Structures are given as C-alpha cells and as structure tokens.
Amino acid sequence: MRMILLAAALLAGTSPLAAQTASAPAPILTTPEAKDVWTHADPEVARVTHVSLNLDVDFATRTLGGTATLDLLAAKDAQSIVLDIDNLAISSVTDANGKPLKWAVGDTDPELGSALTVELGGAQRIILTYRSRPGANALQWLPPEMTAGKTKPYLFSQGQAILNRSWIPTQDSPGIRQTWDATLTVPGDLVAVMSGEKLSGDKGETLPDGRRRFRFRMDKPVPPYLIAFAVGDLKFRSLGPRSGVWTEATMLDAAAREFGDVEKMIDAASALYGPYRWGRYDMLVLPPSFPYGGMENPMLTFLTPTIITGDRSNTDVVAHELAHSWSGNLVTNATWSDSWLNEGFTTYFENRIMEALYGKERAAMYADLDWDNMMRDIDANGGQTGAKTRLHGAPGDGTLDYTKGSNFLRMIETTVGRARWDAYLKSYFDRHAFQPQTTAGFLTDLRENLLKGDPALELSLQLDRWSYAAGLPDNAVHHKSATLAAVDAKLAAFNAGGPARAIAPEGWTTQQWLRFLNGIPRAQSAARLKELDETLGLSASTNAYVRSAWLELAIANRYEPALPSLRQFAGTVGRGLLIRPLYTGLKRQGAWGDTIARDLFARSRATYHPAVASGIEKILAGD
Template structure:
C-alpha cells in the first residue's frame, strides 16, 4: 500500500486473554449446544447474546488475531457472495477447507461486523450444523468466532451477511462515481479489515488460496484479487480463482460499471468508461515497469498484472491486491507525474505479496522493501536523477513525521500489542526501511546486494517472515560473507536514523530551493531574464520548466507562512491552485491555509469534496484545524463532505477533528 499518513490519537486498550482460557471452550460447548438446540426449535439460528458470550484467545503469534492457526488453519477458502446494492449488504457463505496441525475440538476465526447466521461442517451438499460461540468484542480486533469441530472435520461453512459495521466496504451512490449512473462497491482489507466482511483467520502469517462465485446486478462488472473477466456477464454471475497462497488481507472485491483495455501481453487497466482513455495514456509504461522489475529480482509469479482505477473516495494511493492493483484516480495527473505509485504497487508483487510480514509488528518488511524496489524501477525507467528526487521527497516526509512520533514508534520492529495495527503504517516502515536497504546497497555494493535480494525473494516465495528471521538470513547470506561491519540491530531495534544512513542529494532540488528563497526574500522570479549579448533570449519562469517533484521542493522551501498577496502571484503565474498533480496541490493548499490566503478556499473545497485519499485529506484538515481563522470553516466543510470518504479516512478525520456525528 502506498502513501500512508498517520495521525496520533488516544485509543482504548483491550485485555489479552491467557492461552489457557482456550482450553475451557470445550466445556462451554455443551451449554452452547443446549441453547442452540432450543433456538433451533424456534427456527432461530442466532448466536449467543452478549451476556452469554465468552472471551476468545488472541493468537500467541499475532496480537491482532484470535485464530488458532497453530492448531487448525484454513488452507483454501471458497466464497459464495450475493451483492445487494439496495440493502448495501453482501450475503455470503465462507467455505473453509481446513488443515489440522494439532488435536483440537475448536476452530477459531476472526469477525468484526458480519452477522453469523449458521455454521455447518462437511462438504457442500453434505453439511451438518454445529455449535458456535461469538466472544466479547474487543477494540480493533473484533470478536472470536469459536466453532465446535470433530476429529474428522475438514470443511467449515460459515453462513453470514455483512452489516453497516463492515469497515472494509465502501458502498457508493451513483453521484459519487465518474459516470453518475450506477452504484459502486469496493473493499479495503489491509490491515485487519477483511474480517469485517468475511469470517477469516485474520493473521497475515497464514496464507491461503481462494475461489469465489459472486452475483451482482447485470449492468455491473465484478472483479477480485484473482483471475478476472474482461467483459460483463449477462447474468451478473462471476467465478474467480486465486491459485497462489496469499494472506487474507489481500482478498479484494470491486463492483461497478467498468471497462477494460489491455496495455500489453499480461497487463491492462479497468476503470469507468469515462476515465478509460486517460488511464490508458497515464499508465502506458506499465509493461516497461514489469520488465524492469523482472530484470532486477526475478520472474513475476502472478500471471496477470492489472490496475483498476477506483472512485476518488479510495483512501490510499494504491493497494497491492495481487493480480489487480487498486489505484486512486489522483494518479491520473495528466502528465504521468504520479506513476511511481504504480511502480510501488507492482513492486509489492515481490515484497509483501510474494514475501509477507508475519505480523503487523514486522510491517516494514512489506513496505521498506517495496519503497526501495519502487525506486529502483523508477531509476531504471526514468534515470537516477528522477529517482533521487523521489527519494528526497520521501526522506523529508520521514524526518517530519519522526519528529512527531514516540521514540519507540521510530523502530523498524514495532510493538503494536493492544494497539490498532494502522498505528504502525507510518513513513518509518516505508522510508526508514527503504533507507536501511539503500545503506546496505552502498556498503556491500549494488551487484552483491541485488544478488542477495534476488535470492531472498526466491528462497521465501509465498512465505511469511518475521524481522528476526530476516536478520538471521541477512547475516548468513550477506553480512557474514564479508569483513564489513554493519549495525543491523541499531537499524531494527533502536529509535531514529543511525549515523551511517545513506545520504541522497539532488542538484536540481538545490537549484529550485534557492529559487524559493529568492522569492521569499522579495525577488521577482517571474521577470524575463535580461538578454545577454550573443545568447538566445531565456524565457520567463513557467511551470513546465520543472517537474512536479521540484515544485514540491520549491513549496517546502518557502516559509511556513507568507504574505497572501505573494502566494496569489504564484497562482497567477504557475496555477498551483488547480493543478492536476494532487501532491503539489496538497502542499500548496497547506501553505495557503497557514498563510490565510483565503481566496483559494473554493479550490480547496473543490479538491476535498472529491478526493478521499487520506494522504491528502489529513494535512489539509490538520492545517485547517490548527488555524483559528480557518478551523470553523474546515469543520463545516468536513461535515458537508464526510460521507464522500471511505470509512478508513472518516475514522482518521473524526479523530483529528474530534468530530462525533
């Protein structure tokens, strides 16, 4: 996932239940059976009520899952889903094929919202109802669904429907889509939201294959993170297969009025018809990216790589759902200036999807590797100068965010027990992780380090990994093969950035930053330069003389507050106020808010009424909230457009603004 931005909030704690508590479940099932027997006589298959529920056991290997995958685990999931837009409900059956690892009479799943209607054991058509208990709700992780099984249980079938508490689902009215005629639905599973729409064993340590049969309105196309159709089915029925094992947070669904166009032999783009031509042009280099990635670190192992451009409410820049990257339409900047996000999501096909963090404490293994890999792809396609500018932008963001975080949260290896795993999705995991790899590359040499990474992806393909396992592998296969000393523990387990951190520089950034300082000091930087004798007349400063990343550096080099009249001059000459590049626009809007440049408010409102990407919403609403002259206006704007955003963005903004609807 690209471009997470976090806000620090106070959260409630939950109580970890001792592992020994799990042993008590078998004694409680006799009570549950009696209650379920009585309720079945009344044709009511509802689970135990709140007073009768019990606490589950948080899995010892993962503080964010109750599942007992060390005893019995899902190895294949077959879904039957009926998508009802009128009721904003998915009616589902989750058929889990299990692998028993130890003797147990209980299989525990994670849920956080689905209404469980009944549970059966056995193959489809040969099912027998069984007892189940839903445990006490705990913040962030939801509830344990404990199911009674017998020694021969191989199939567990969970009948359920989603509720309004499904935080993964974004049901969109037609007016919020590009075409304005059809509704739209998409999911966002990372980190632990898949359990809000599918009962699963929710730890990333367990990889599964899955299949699905999905029914949707006939005028819409359904897609998943699996093998996908390219045209609509006249009956609205679709079958999907994901034959490579993946963690459940990568199960994804999108349903809308969609069109597909190929970009190459194994890649293409889906989006609404109104955006398809723009998307095809913007992502034209995708086949080159795939070739560059394969040349670096080995074959792409997912057969097809497609991108779906979702509606603007999607809370992230991209999400690496295998075979089908979910992308925010802010990537369609009109000048291909935001395609590094696509390079990032493609890189996840190796780091994150192929080799996955075993828990959310190890999240940097997903994102640090991916940011490094993304930068190598960008260097291969567009040159080192561009890649270095992209790295500098991210490094500046890392330095800013680290200054606001608790010291412990600047470690690569995190401690997220009793916390929302989203708290670990900061630039530390992304950029500090990437700069660890950049530092290793510098110290051990690119050729040797590339060989190490290529072998790393091959040796751990379709596996999960902890930070400690990575450290052992790194020392054995790279560090200990040389006489070079490297401070691995400091990078992994200590706060901040070590002194040996790789330093990236950019002469082009230095030039544009000098220009910003001149403007801040009152110089007319837009005046046409005087013509020198015998030389060609140089043009006046214009926006197309620099790339968007340079203009980001320009804005960041300006004072945090400026005379609004000076900012109006920039808008008159460079039109930052309505640029298609959302990265530059966001930087500009924040400076404008801090400077009380109120003439730009209509442009800000237009932007945040449409864009739901959390990376952009958070700094804008933060600036509005922190400025007494704009705080009330910001709150009114938020209330006006709040329902345009995904639940992920809504939760962050509600916390930031202390808003309670």
Template sequence: MKYATLAGILLAAAACQTPAPKQEADTTPVKDLHTLSNADSIHIRNLDLNIEVDFSQKQIRGIAGWHVANPQDIAVLKLDTYGLSIDSVTVNGQKVQHTLDAAVPNLGSRLNIPVDKQADLVQIWYKTSPEATALQWLEPSQTMGKKQPFLYTQSESIYARTWIPCPDGPGIRFPYTARVKVPKDLMALMSAVNVQQRNDSGIYTFSMEQPVPAYLMALAVGDISFKAVDSITGVYTEPAMLDKAAWELADIGKMVTTAGQLYGPYRWGRYDVLVLPPGFPLGGMENPRLTFATPTIIAGDRSLVSLIAHELAHSWSGNLVTNATWEDFWLNEGFTVYFERRIMEAMQGEDYSDMLWELGYQDLQGTVEELGKDSKDTWLKLDLRNRNPDDGLTDIAYEKGAHFLRLIEKTAGRAKLDTFLRTYFDSHAFKTMNTAQFLQYLDANLIKGDTAMAGKIRINDWVYGPGIPDNCPRAPQKRFTKVSEEVKRFQGSTAAKELQTTGWSSHEWLYFLRALSGISKEKMKELDATFRFTQTGNSEMADQWFVMAVAADYEPAYPAMEKFLSEVGRRKFLTPLYTEMMKTPKGKEMAIRIYGKYKQNYHPLAQETLNKLVKG
C-alpha cells in the same frame, strides 16, 4: 430475494463449484497479536467463497467455505469476525452449534466452531454490517459516471474480518475461489483471475491459485470497463475515466519487465490496475493481480506513476514474501519503497530517483518529528501490543525501512545486495518472514561475518533504535540544488515570473513548494498569478499548495480547496489539510463545515482518522 431463500441457492452452488486450487501455502503460520484465530494449529487449506452483493441493503451475504486439515484433533476452529452476523455453520455438511465471543477492542469477536479430526469443509452462512470497515458503498453521485453505485473493499490491515469470517493475519496464507452475484448491469472484480468484459448474468467466478493472506483479498463492483496495455497488463476503471487512465498508465507493462529484470520473474500471471472512484483512502493497494489505485495519480502528464511502481513492487515484497505479523511491517513496505525507486531509476534515470529519495527523506523527518525522535514507534521492529495495527502504518516502515536497505546497498555494494534480494525472494516465495528471521538470513547470506560491514551498517540502531540514525544515506541533489537556488531568488528580490523553472517535474515543484512553506499571503498571490497553483491538476502539488494557503489565509484558494476535499478521499492528502485548518479558529470552523458536508464521500478508514482530528 430474502436471505432464507438465497441460502439454499448458495448451498447448492457451493456443492457444485469447481475443485479447490491445488497449490497450498507451504509454511507454518506464525501466530500474531492481531488475530483471534488458531490457524497455527488447524491447517487452512483454501477458501470457497459464495456471496451476493446487495446495494439496497449495503450488505454482502453468503457462505464462506473453509477447507481445513485437523491432524492434531483440535476441538475448536477459531476464526476472526468483526460486526458479522453468523446465521449458521456446518462441518462436513452437518450443522453444528457455533459461538461468538464478546468483542475485543480493535480485534472484533472470535467465532468458535466445534470440529474433530475428520473435519474437512467448514461452511459459514453470514451477513456483513452496513458499517463494515472494509466496505465503501458509493451512491451513483459519488462515482465518476454518476449513473451506477459502486462498492470496493480495503482489507489491510485487519479488515478482511469485517466482510469474511476468516483467519485474518498476514502470516496466514491460503488460495481461494469465489462466486459473486451482483446486479446484472454491474461488473465484479477480485484480487484473482478476472474477466475483461461484463456478462449478462451478474454472476462472476474467480480463482486465486497462489496462497495469499486475508488482507490481500479484495472485491470491487461497479460500472467498470477494461482496456489492455499489452498482453499481460491492462487498466480497469469507470468508462468515463478509461481512456485517460489507460494513457496515464501506458508504461505499466515496461514496469513489470523492469521489475523482473531486477529481482526475478513476476509470479502472478497478469498485472492489471483498477482506478477507483475518488473516495479511496490510500494511494494504492497491492491486491495480487489487481492493484487498486486512487484517481489522484491521473495527473494528465504521467508524473505520479511511481505509485504504480510501488504497488507492482509489492508483487515481490509483501505479496510474495509477506511480513509474518504487523509488527514486522517494515519488511513489507521498506523493501517495496526501495524496490520502487530502483524501478524508477531504471526507467527514468538516477537523477529522477534521487528526487524520490530526498522527498522520502523529508517525509521521514516529518514523521519522526511528529512521533518524537525517541519514540519506540520510530523503531523498524514495532511494538503493537494492545494496539490497532494501523498505528504502525507510518513512514517509519516505508522510508526508514527503505533507507536502511539503501545503507546496506551503499555499504555492501549494489551488486551484492541485488544478488541477495533476488535469492531472498526466490527462496522465500509464498512464505512469511519476521524481523528476527530476516536479520539471521541477512547475517548468513550477505554480511557473512564481515565485522567491518556490520559496524558500518549498525543494524540494531536501525531495527531496534529510535529516530533516524546518523549514518542514514542522503541522495545527491543535482536537480533539487537548482530548485533551491530558485527558492532563494524568490525569497529575495526576484519576481516569480523571472524564476528559471522550465522543464521542472512535479517532484521539483513539490520540493519548491515545501521549501516555501510559511510564506506570506502576498507571496502566495504572486506565485499563483504566475504558476496557477490553485488550479493545478496534480494532486501532490495541490495538497501542498492548499496547506500553505490555509497557513497564510490565502482565501482565493479556498473554493478550489473545498472542491479538492469534496472529490479526494486519500488520507495522505486529507490529514495534513484538515490538521492545518484545525490550528486556527477560522480554519477550525471551515474544517468542521467542509468535513460535515463531504464526510460520506470518504472511506470508513479515512473517517476514523478524521473523526479524531476534526472536533468542535
């Protein structure tokens, strides 16, 4: 169908859509450095999206209908776009002359639309580019089922603007409805209220009544099936993976209950998980109501499901209370890591969560070493002026932020911190928060003038200081102490087959392998013969093992490593492996060959990272 014909159909459909949701964000948007919009001046009430997904053209096209309020009589509505073709714009049904500014590095092009005080509905006819950063178009061969194509979006941090003309900042929230037309043999899902069965029309409608920022808008289209876990949770994935994924994620309902007992009710209706094809660049994405998850968590033993606890925790920290700008990212991820580990402690015990804390501390140490212990990028409050906000998506926000909260817990007491966090989430629900505001709230509602407590925490050292402060808490090492003993035995004269490893979790194995980084090729061979690490189905262990194999030039692992790199698109795994390969001439040659062969299997965000790393 030609676009000119489609436009008329979409306009008629937009006119007869169900009324826009009534719930609106009740907070004034905070202007940030990474949006070109003026949603701080013109109120964005809600979005009506009406689009068609065209796999043959690798294109989304349709209408973004923005309901606005303009009491200040601002002359121009400004929105974010990146690589979009804007065909026409109407305001209250009348065509207006829009303009697109020249592209700004990292941010794209500002769309300028003339409006007046009476402006209510602004409709934008547009098309995406086949190279849109948020969109990964998969050929059937790149899916698990190998029969149908697949599309999914990844809008964080500022990539919603590559598939929707929008005010694209975390501090700008709006509810939305959507009508999405897809090929009839495929199913569409969004970060909204979803159906659980494919229909015959190929047309799906969605509603997200709670206000969300643009980075939490998500779409997936493919050969998708659903299986319920309980009355409010379930799993979507390709049919070939459905039973396996549902078994792996059988505890997500218990996670929702546990999280609610900690920090208040779950406010989003259902909580479902979509397990995506292998190219997904992240572990998970906390899209409201529908977490997008990497298939690398499907280990066959439920050993990696703490990732789901993390994405679920975002339903409070990040989705419910959102960082106002990307410079305040730690308010999103630091809180979420802390919350995730509290969920896992409640479900698996303190010894289990202690392992997560220690592995996280190791990750934090590695990030600080990489960035530099005095680097301003190791502050919690980031400085991202004239930079891509993705520069701040490091373990500083995640692990330093989480350890800061753990320090507060250890200093003030868990009961006080839990009461504080519960009140924080309740009183700021569906609002945004920046670092200065949070510190004021912390002082007024937890520290309350207690100079001794403040002196022990040393807030400025954490938030506006580099590196890892020397009062950073460390978790007890009850289980890892035993692992360390086996590491020493193996480094001595004890054979691998004599090590005491019965009952180890994947976390203990990962700690074991990290402690043995740099061992000889002969030691690698002995470990592999005993524990078959080269053939492991656990992606965390596999990635660490393959990094060690490259460092030791342990060639028997190379075929499995190449297979791993052909199937896995998660940047967490790709980056260290390709980095290690690029350290030697032999490894560099291997990296260039493998990346050239499988590059198209990776999401544009992963390609952007690896293009800078893998060079001839």
C-alpha cells in the same frame, strides 16, 4: 534456519521440508516475534488454508450475503477453530455434509472486532452462511453521483490492514496465508473484478433473472488482506500481453496513456529480483474516494485517479505496487509490527525500477524527496530518541516504514556493493517465496547469506540499530537530485523576497512542485500568498498533489481566499495522503480551523472511505 519452524509441519506431524511441498498449505511462523496481536486466531491449533466465497452483492441494502466455505488444518486434538469477524451477521455454521456445528461470537473489540469460535467435531471443512452489515469497514458503497460516469453505483473493498474481517469470516492475519476462490453475483448492468484469475470472462455469466455471475480463483497462498474486489460500470483496455487497465469509460483513455510503460516496468522488476509469479498484472483505477495511492492486490492493483496527471510523473506509484508483487505479496510481514518489511523493501525496489526505466537522476529525485519526508517524520515523532521512529513496532505519524525502511536497504547496497546486494535480494525472495517474515527472521537470513560471519561488515552495517532503535543511524545514505537542486535555487530566491513570476515552473513534474511548495516557510503574508496563487494558479490546479501542498500552506496562514478551493477539494478527493494533512492543519489553527474542519467533514464524510473517515474523526477529536 531458526525462524522457519513450520506450524504446518507440527500440526501434520511431518518435517519442515515436507511441509513446503507444492501441495502443502503455506507455512506459518511460530517464533515469539511472529505472534500476531491483531487477530483472535490461534493458528498453531487450527488454521484456515483455503476460502471459497459465494456472495450476492446487494446495492439496495448495501450488504453482501452468502456463504464462506473454509478448508482447515488442525492439530489432532483441536476441538475448535477461532476466526476473526467484524459485525458480521452469522446465520449458520455446518460441516461439509451440512451437519450443524456449535459456534459462538465473543465480545466486540473496537479495533479487532469479535472472535468467532466454531466447535469442529472433527470437521476439516466448515461452511458459514452470513451477511455483512451496512457500513462494513472494508467496503465503500458509492451512489452514482460519486462515480466518474454519474449513472451507476460502485462498490469496492479495501482490506489492509485488518478490515477484511468485516466481509469475510476467516483468520485475518498476514501470517496466515490462504488460497481462495469466489463467485460474485451482481446487478446485470455492472461488472465485477477481483484480485485473482478470472474464470468467467470479462462479462461474466448472465443469469435467468438478468443478474451476472463472475467467478475468480487465487491458487497461490496470500495474506487475507489481499482478497479484494470491485463492482461498477467498468471497461477494460489491454496494455500488453500481461497487463491492462480497468476503469470507468470516461477515465479509460487517460489511464491507458498514463500507464503505457507498465510492461517495461514488469520486465525491469523481473530482471532485478526474479520472475513475476502472478501471471497477469492488471490495474483498476477507482473513483476519487479510494483512500490510498495504490493497493497491491495480486493480479489487480487498485489505483487512485489522483496519480493521472498526463505526464507520467506519478507512475512511481505503479512501480511501487508492482514491486509489492515481490515484497509484500510474495514475502509478507508476519505481523503489522513489521510492516516495514513490506513497505520499506517495496519503496527501495520501486526506486530501482524507476532508475532502470528512466535513469539515475529521476530515481535520485524520488529518493531525495523520500529523505525530506523521512527527516520531517522523525522530527514529528520525537526526533532521534522518539520511540515511534523505530522500524520494528507500530509506526508513528507519517511514512517511516516506507522511508526509513528503504534507506536501511539503500545503506546495505551502498556498503556491500550493488551487484552483491542484488544477488542476495534475489535469492532472498526465492528462499521465502509465499511465506511470512519477521524483522528477526530477515536479520538472521541476512547474516547467514550475505554477511557470512564477517564481523567488520556486521559492525559497519549497524543492523540491530536500524531495526530496533529510535532515530536515524549515522550511516544513512542521502541521494541528492540535481533537478531538485535547481528547484531549491528558485525556492531560495523566492524565500529571499524574489517575485513569484521568476519561478517559471513550466514543465515541472509533481516532484518539483512538491519540493518548491513544501520548502516555503509556513509563515507568509496574505499579499505573498495572493501573489503565489495568482501567478501559479495553485487554487485551480488539477494536480491533486500540488493542490494539497498549496492548501496546507494556505491553512497554515489562515488564508481565507483559498477556502473555496479547499471545500471543493475536500469533497472530491478521498485519498488519505492528500486529505488528512489538511484536517490536521486546520485542527492546529484553533477555533478558526476547527470550525472549518468540522464543516468540511460534515459536507464530505460520505465521500470518504470508512478508514479515512475514522482517521479524520480522530484528528478532530484531538487524538
């Protein structure tokens, strides 16, 4: 197919077929739409195929120091290789025999960091000695008081999208897949975990100085943003033959209960779209400052503790990260302009897993809420003509790459039939396993292997409009939930002036709560808000989703009795999905809200991941 001309084949002088053998480096795409503008690298000239890290974790200086050994694939006439770094302190660069190589660091770009150019002199392996800086964008160093146990420090990385260049000198692009191994040396009372196979056991190797050494390996080529680690006072609980959960001791029982269905999820996903190819599926529940709901690091999904609500109603997040083991980790967007190929596919796949485990109505409930979010985001980004509502290209505010992307695939399923669609999608993952992909490449594959020259089907699907045009095509599919329809009836009664006591939300899931709270008109009287809060206990809710939705409503009305709850919430929850809307809402309230927002940020900034803190700074600046 036209989009899988392999740079590896070009560089090595072999055929594309030969370049895809098991021992060959992962292929890259060389079509124009696969050019990644978020990297300094030129992988068609020289690229990284393997990264070997040997790093010491220093909590006192909040830095990582050691070496990165890079295996390279270079064209015969390649004089140098260009790597991505972000504020790394490079001490030396040598070849495999210790011969010094010339290197230079280019100007710093505020988004991309710097280009590190190394003159190769024929080297196929280079060794970089370096140290990260305090404040590295991918790393969050937590003092003991910001952990669950409150006694020992914690460190974790979050590399997506291009943050890993702040601790790994490599080519930081999703289209340049790399195998890796790592040795981490940490304080003796802490445990290190990584997104790869453990080679040194759960407790590592104790060194003469009392520290511990942990070794890991990933023998499958992955995009570099998926290299991830954490260090803390971590404990493990097995959940089945292929799965388990890591977290601090105080959260271990609750996490194990919440994720008890994970083995069933793996079985359901494998039955849909082929075998799980990564060996184990373990999870790590991080402290509240983790900026996302989850992160699909291979073999070790990172999860926020905010999804632990005791009723498993938010385990769709686990299903989502598991689904990434196919869409995202196995087949990856070649550039971040096509992030919907990761997130849209995964959101669709997640819904299919939830349906397989819990039935059509529960899946319909998630899909119905996704529809609401999609329509809200389209409106916020210019409506049917808004350029930021396109799938291909930089997404706008919100989650359209998730919701519009998944609806695109749901539309195809509805049009061609589930059996035919599932057979195609399973074969798609097989054909492109461990390879990058573009929107153009996906459409080519779809036409060749699903449409097969059927012009009527091509016309009905509107593939190019879905992929490249603004707004929502008229063949979008809205799955409606009977469960949420019942909530809508109670919402309508309340909005018509009915009493809050008639809502009777006992037994509601997170999704029902969100449908209700997000459906309340933003303009409310203080008396009405007081009635809601006192009847439903919203300011004291332990469900972070409910609390965030309530605080959004309170902020929209400048309801000051909710401010103590807001201050406590903003200082203990770092998940961007739940925090950013609160700062955005405050900013929209003029001087009143701006003053509160800046005070909140000053109090809470140290508890946020650098990526979340940066986003909030932009909100406060009016960007």
